[in-house]
Amino acid sequence: MFQAPRGTSDLLPQDQKYWRYIESKAMALAGQYGFGRIDTPVFEDSNLFIRSVGEGTDIVEKEMYTFDDRGGDSVTLRPEGTAPVCRAYLEHGMHNLPQPVRMYYFCPVFRYERPQAGRFREHHQFGLEVLGDPDPSVDAEVIEFAWRLIISLGLKETSLLINSIGDAECRPAYIGELKNYYQGHESKLCPECRQRLDRNPLRLLDCKVATCQALGDEAPRSSDHLCQSCQDHWTSLRGFLDAVNIPYRIDHRLVRGLDYYTRTVFEIQPLVGGSQSTICGGGRYDGLIEGLGGRPTPGIGFATGMERLALNLERDGVEVPDSPAPKYLVANVGDAARPAALELAARLRAAGVGAMLSRGTRALRGQMRQANALGIPYALILGDDEIEQGVVMVRDMEASTQEIKPLQEFLDGAVG
RNA sequence: GUGGAUGUAGCUCAGUCGGUUAGAGCACUAGAUUGUGGUUCUAGGGGUCGGGGGUUCGAAUCCCCUCAUCCACCCCA
Incomplete structure (x- = not known):
């Protein structure tokens, strides 16, 4: 037997x-906030991700689905959504549009990871990007969007964490200080963190080993080492968030795993849940488009995981509307009734009314069971008698009542 | 990539000191009701016991390998 790949x-x-519910809420908000949808290819030139996400990151180092196509080009299944959108922005000359450009997407994302609850090799994201506006009010608006989405979905018990990690001007100095600090305590670090010291010092901050956490509490904070412009941006952002009553918490240890982030980073997490619980993550990436060969263009965005949102909706017991069953099940008894039933169902559907043919069972009983099992509100019964008289029996399944109507009269009423 | 747990019917699970033909509930199909659903009763279909190899007279049960899922690490949505 085949089974779905790991x-x-x-x-x-x-x-x-759950997915349709999330999509409808997200799309409605996207419209309100002035975002237009974009769909990009499932795979891209591998270098797009290597250059944007960063060569030292886990994603590029060990998680990408990369292969040579038959023409010998290296392509990669999209491991994240931001870089393709930026590529499209450049490719289509969107800097000529009124700035900023606001786009959202739903797409599958692929990372070769070890699966676990809430983590998959293929998952799906809803995300959005605002390109071409450096102002902290945009950061606030994007964060407000993310928060509103979570609230409007009906998820409770979530918290919004924000931080500022500086930019190309001030971050190098901060990282230097961080290294200095940790090197002074190297003997207390866990083995993993000793490696991080060289490879990715920022990640030292979110190690979960208790002794490392204790060191992290006392470590230099990125937001205390911002250059003046980053400092101003950070201060304004918080002011804007306060102005729209977004209940954020500053987390000095929030850093993110992609190299392109600058200044603002944020995450939304449920208060309960396992280790794979972050349902929304994002931030600003002011150097990314320039790094991809464009003119300096600021950007900010976030992404949410559909699977994780659905998981949380289910766990929180959020009532989600199901897609309704067709209004009519057309039951039929006897050979003559089968084509008549098919025609009746077709006429109803042509007029925009939901109707489906019952399973071809000889016993009417089985067809009524079918209507019941599918939650179809009305059964239409056609037998030799009805066909001979040009009528149809209409049974209200919930009320357990039924009446005989001339076929044309029924159709007029059903369609009207 | 590391460590641990678990895989028996579509689902939830019994059954394992090795021993006839592997069970239950739910779900599904049908009958009781020759043209009427939900409740009830009865019957039926459905299993390479995750896969492969080994030990044995005999393996769902013991051993090895492998695959998958779950948990933690790692990382992230």
Whole structure:
């Protein structure tokens, strides 16, 4: 037997409601905030991700689905959503549009990781980007969007964490200080963190080993080492967030795993849940587009994981509307009734009314069971008698009542 | 990539000191009701016991390998 590849899964009809619910809420908000949808290819030139996400990151080092296509070009299944959008911005000359350009997307994302609850090799993200506006009010608006999405979905018990990690001007000096600090305590670090000291000092801050955490509490804070412009940006951002009553918490140890982030970073996490619990993450990336060969263009965005949102909706018991069953099930008894039933169902659907043919069972009983099992509100019964008289029996499944109507009269009423 | 746990019907799980033909509930199909659902009763279909190899007269049960899922690390949505 075949089974879905490791870390992938089927989204079955009965589970679709959560996704459709999230999509409809997200799209409605995107419209309100003036975002236009963009869809980019599932795979891209591998170098796009190497250059944007960063060569030292886990994603590029060991998680990308990279292969040579038959023409010998190295392509990679999208491991994140921001770089392709920036590529599209450049490729289509969007800097000529009124700035900033606001775009959102739903797309599958691929990372070769060891699967676990809430973490998959293929997952799906809703995300958005604002390109071409450096102002902290945009940061606030993007964060407010993310928060509003979570609230409007009905998720409770979540917290919003923010931090500022500086930019190309001030971060190198900060990282130097951080290294200095940790080198003074190297003997107390866990083995992993000793490696981080060279490779990725920022990540020292979010180690979960207790002794490292204790060191992290006393470590120099990025927000205390910002250059003047980053400092101003950070201060303004908090003011704006206060102005729109967004309940953020500053987390000095919030750093993110992609190299392109500058200044603002943020995450939304549920208060309960396992280790794979972050449901939304994002930040500013003012150097990314320039790094991809464009003119200096600021950007900010975030992404949410559909699977994790759905997981949280289910766990929180959020009531999610299911897609309604067709209004009519057309039951039929006898050979003559089968084509008549098919025609009746077709006429109803042509007029925009939901109707489906019952399973071809000889016993009417089975067809009524079907209507019941599918939650179809009305059964239409066609037998030899009805066809002969040009009528149809309409049964209200919930009220357990039924009446005989002339076919044309029924159709007029059903369609009207 | 590291460590640990778990894999028996579509689902939830019994069954394992090795011993006939592997079970239950739910779900599904049908009958009771020759043209009427939900409740009830009855019957039926459905299993390479995750896969492969080994030990044995005999393996769902013991051993090895492998695959998958879950948990933690790592990392992230």
